[in-house]
Amino acid sequence: MIIGMLNQKGGVGKTTLSVSIAHELARRGGQEDVLLVDADPQQSALSWSEVRESKLPFAVIGMAKKSLHRDLPAIGKNYKHIIIDGPPRVTELARSCIMAADMVVIPCTPSPYDIWASEETVQLVKEASVYKENLKYCFVINRKIANTAIGRDVVDVLNNMDMKMLDSHICQRVIFAEAAASGNTVFDLEPESKASEEIEKLVNELLEFGSLKNGQKNCHQKSEVEA
Secondary structure, three states: OOOEEEOOOOOHHHHHHHHHHHHHHHOOHHHHHEEEOOOOOHHHHHHHHHEEEEEEOEEEOOOOOHHHHHHHHHHHHOOOOEEEOOOOOHHHHHHHHHHOOOEEEEEOOOOOHHHHHHHHHHHHHHHHHHOOOOOEEEEEEEEOOOOOOOOOOHHHHHOOOOEEEEEEEEEEEEEEHHHHHHOOHHHHOOOOOOOHHHHHHHHHHHHHHHHOOOOOHHHOOOOOOOO
């Protein structure tokens, strides 16, 4: 499965989620199963891999070029899972990332402003789905304040955009920043932590969503306010 992480708005934790998801997938399979593709010209994921002192838990390559969708099948043919850390702006490179993916995940913070800012990405994904009928796409809430509900205004915006919000939410936690600074993930520092548990649940949901035969029907279900 190829998962593209895309959002043109900065500060939503796209790279942190990409490396965390890749690490959890590698923990379930093996280093040889997972490839992280850094398609961001800023090369945040590559920088993360370079500061890591221990062996990388998965392969990391840079491929910030608009021919990614044509080149990736040959490069990634031996990997079970590929995570694409996409560019921060809607460009030909972003379109290439979408065309390469089986699933596009749009991270955003629990704010209607962030979701509105993602609208261009949403439109790009929906346009691509005309050519890729099996393309799946959804929002994931990142940097949520722990023990707070997702506001009704956020849910209303999601419903108006005809977009599914995943049930899994990733909370704002210092350990994500601490891990990233040292080229680690939460599974290196605190594998039994709340942060690790949240990533595990997110990966479970992504794998389940990816296995659905009628994924877009599931993706278009109306979101509900969190209790």
